[in-house]
Amino acid sequence: MDTQRLERIATHLDRAYLQPGKLPGAMTLVARRGEITYLHSQGLMDVERNKPVQRDTLFRIYSMTKPVTSIALMQLYEQGRFLLDDPVHKYIPSWAKLRVYKSGIHPQFLTTAPERPMSIRDLLTHQSGLTYGFMNRTNVDAAYRALKLDGGTGHTLERLVDELSRLPLEFSPGSAWNYSVSTDVVGYLVQVLSGMTLDEYLAEHVFKPLGMIDTAFTVPTDKIERLAACYQYQPGDQFSLQDDPAHSAFTRAHGYLSGGGGLVSSMDDYYRFAQALANRGEYQGARIIGRKTLEFMRMNHLPGNQDLPGVSVGAFSETPYEGSGFGLGFSVKTDVAKSQTNGSVGEYGWGGMASTNFFIDPQEDLLMIFLTQLIPSSSYQIRQELRAIINGALVD
Incomplete structure (x- = not known):
């Protein structure tokens, strides 16, 4: 890679985002063929306390938790614990009589029977018929908000699964794509199938083997000083404090234990995870997933090899829709020209609500991780801009 061209990352972020006050701070990592070729921190992790972004800064990675949880479930697939076409109610009996929304508002819904039962693959690919409360799109997601199913005081995985057993699906499983709490349910299945709590399972089977010492659902007292503040976009390209580390949940x-969005991590930790995927499942001798299993996960699992616009019923995602399909826990680029963003067919990855993002390009043996803390992730087009710069630095 041309290192001078990679320096455009810092120049661009500083000129376009940091100096104008659009972003508090950021850290970007680029690696190729197993070696870090670019790693740069800039700006502030905590504006109020004037603390600069450091290499060991802890970030809320939100939905970049999803690939971690999906890998965890597929580890159990490799042990023969389940099959992808197994109905979810085989492991969550209370879901045996799930219905599909027809009309009405919570709690008075008119429903119909699904065309087929929800499968585990439907959960991994967000074709389950579940949703998120923050979508603000349907009477079903209004029920999620009323019941505080996106998190909040007293919320647990067990309560989520129990409440969902009584709510209708937005569509019959497998018939459409909608970003949702599906991966939280994947985390619940990890618990059911392993007999361990999700935090215990991830610590033992993902974090410990990879040496991820700073990734967890809760930041311990001795690491709070390293936790970045999180900010909320405000009109006029400004931001305000959203979550103060001193008082953060x-x-x-x-x-x-939100398998869909609950983890806090560091750049070095997430790099170990991403590099393990780029290395076809292993990092420094520790294998977390089989090569063939990972190849299976990063295929496009949408029906008829369609991209997201062909099957999506909602407008929210952590990736541009055009030219992107979806695998078992990641988005997958299916058409570079259609995506209107430089890259390769087969590139996969995901992002988080606070504008974090990662992608892996198997064709180029390339990966990128971008960490910042600005909600929502749709505030700016940074992810596509970074792809343009990084792919422009490939010289062989």
């Missing part, structure tokens, strides 16, 4: 045992 992420620093207290909160009981909700």
